[in-house]
Every structure is written in C-alpha cells, then in structure tokens.
Amino acid sequence: MEGPVEMNKNVCLICGYNELEEIPYYSYFAGSNEICPCCGFEFGVDDFDCDEFDHEGLTDQEIVEKSHIIWRKHWIENGLELFNPQIFSPEFRNGKFLKRDYLEIQMKKNLGLDFNDI
Known part of the structure; x- marks a missing residue:
C-alpha cells in the first residue's frame, strides 16, 4: 500500500x-478479520465485500484502497459512531x-490524513 501507513503497525x-x-493485512492483502473497535471495519471482509x-x-x-476511502467517508458522514464505545x-x-x-x-x-481533505 502506498502512503504513510506501515503494514507492520x-x-x-x-x-x-x-x-x-493484529496487523490489518498479511501478505497479498489477506485480511486479519479483526474488527476495529473504533469504526467497525472488518479487515478482509468489508473491503472485498464493498459493492459500491x-x-x-x-x-x-486497488480494491482495498477504494473500499477504505468509501468506508471512511460513510463512517464520517454517519457521525463517527463507535463500534465499541466502552473501550x-x-x-x-x-x-x-x-x-x-x-x-x-x-x-x-x-494515518497522515488531514480530516478536512476527506
């Protein structure tokens, strides 16, 4: 993946x-299937199941990168609801x-992303 994100984090x-x-992806974009407690994205599922x-x-x-942009945009537009607010x-x-x-x-x-540019 390009950009400021390191795959080992x-x-x-x-x-x-x-x-x-866990790391979000292993070799060849095999997702960890972990669900982010913040935004609720499941790596290896929500990316490849994105039908938009x-x-x-x-x-x-390319599939992973496009799905990330779409998920992030929807999550922000829907008010930043926490998947697991208790944490x-x-x-x-x-x-x-x-x-x-x-x-x-x-x-x-x-992520090196400016919120106002999303």
Missing part, C-alpha cells in the same frame, strides 16, 4: 485507531460517538 487504515490486536464499485480488473490493493474513555467520546477533534488528531498522527 496495528493501526486501523480507516480511522487511525492504533491499538488493533466494480471490482473486476482491479488488483487486491474509549469519556474524554474521547461524546456518548457513543467519537469526538471529532480526537478523530482529527488520531487520523493525522496515525
């Missing part, structure tokens, strides 16, 4: 949550939703 490639138990674009003719890397301290969440300012820091620090 346990960082969610959607939201930047940096405490996944035609997968034909695309490499696994976040109240200072980082607003009810069951991630605070936007916390997400901005998380995404910038762990």
Whole structure:
C-alpha cells in the first residue's frame, strides 16, 4: 500500500485507531478479520465485500484502497459512531460517538490524513 501507513503497525487504515490486536493485512492483502473497535471495519471482509464499485480488473490493493476511502467517508458522514464505545474513555467520546477533534488528531498522527481533505 502506498502512503504513510506501515503494514507492520496495528493501526486501523480507516480511522487511525492504533491499538488493533493484529496487523490489518498479511501478505497479498489477506485480511486479519479483526474488527476495529473504533469504526467497525472488518479487515478482509468489508473491503472485498464493498459493492459500491466494480471490482473486476482491479488488483487486491486497488480494491482495498477504494473500499477504505468509501468506508471512511460513510463512517464520517454517519457521525463517527463507535463500534465499541466502552473501550474509549469519556474524554474521547461524546456518548457513543467519537469526538471529532480526537478523530482529527488520531487520523493525522496515525494515518497522515488531514480530516478536512476527506
């Protein structure tokens, strides 16, 4: 994958949550099947099951990258709902939703993404 994310880190490639138990992908984009407790993305499932674009003719890397962009956009548009809010301290969440300012820091620090460019 291109960009600032290193494959050996346990960082969610959607939201930047940096405490996944496993790396998101193994060799050849085989997903870990871990579900991010922050955004709810399941690596190896939600990427290849994304039906919002035609997968034909695309490499696994292209499929993964496109699905990440789509999932991230939908998650943000739907209000940053936490998949497992109990693991976040109240200072980082607003009810069951991630605070936007916390997400901005998380995404910038762990993914190199500027929230305002998404």
